[in-house]
Amino acid sequence: QVSLVESGGAQVQAGGSLKLSCVASGGTFSSLSMGWFRQAPGKEREFISAISYSRGATFYRDSVKGRFTISRDDAKDTVYLQMERLQIEDTAIYYCAASPSQFIGNSALYKYWGQGTQVTVSS
Numbered sequence: 001q002v003s004l005v006e007s008g009g010a011q012v013q014a015g016g017s018l019k020l021s022c023v024a025s026g027g028t029f030s031s032l033s034m035g036w037f038r039q040a041p042g043k044e045r046e047f048i049s050a051i052s053y054s055r056g057a058t059f060y061r062d063s064v065k066g067r068f069t070i071s072r073d074d075a076k077d078t079v080y081l082q083m084e085r086l087q088i089e090d091t092a093i094y095y096c097a098a099s100p101s102q103f104i105g106n107s108a109l110y111k112y113w114g115q116g117t118q119v120t121v122s123s
Helices: none
Strands: 004-007 011-013 019-025 033-039 046-050 056-062 068-073 080-081 092-099 118-123
Touching: 004 092, 019 033, 019 118, 033 056, 033 068, 033 080, 046 068, 056 068
Parallel strands: 011 118
Antiparallel strands: 004 019, 019 080, 033 046, 033 092, 046 056, 068 080, 092 118
16 A cells, blocks of 8 residues: 655745645555646545656646646655746646546546645735
8 A cells, every 4th residue: 555645834924935745655656657736625526647657658637737736756665746936826726636547638547636735825
């Protein structure tokens, strides 16, 4: 069973930056694709970014392209989400998830989930 723990959420002003981290345990991290999702109050969960294992292919939702960067450090069993030029609309709980598939585009393949970390962007 893979366990995921996110950290790095905070309250920041619009235009600011944050870096989220997610540490995995209980599995072979180098064989897991990793994704970031978010859910704002009253809204459905959004699939915002992912990175495959081995090839390191990446996916970004249009609304975060050019502002967010996903990366992974297999030596540390950690995936990161660097968020720049944050907007009020980025306010949400951010969740890390893991998938055993290299096909990162299907959110349904993510089987393991963290508890989430709150990101609040204020004006």
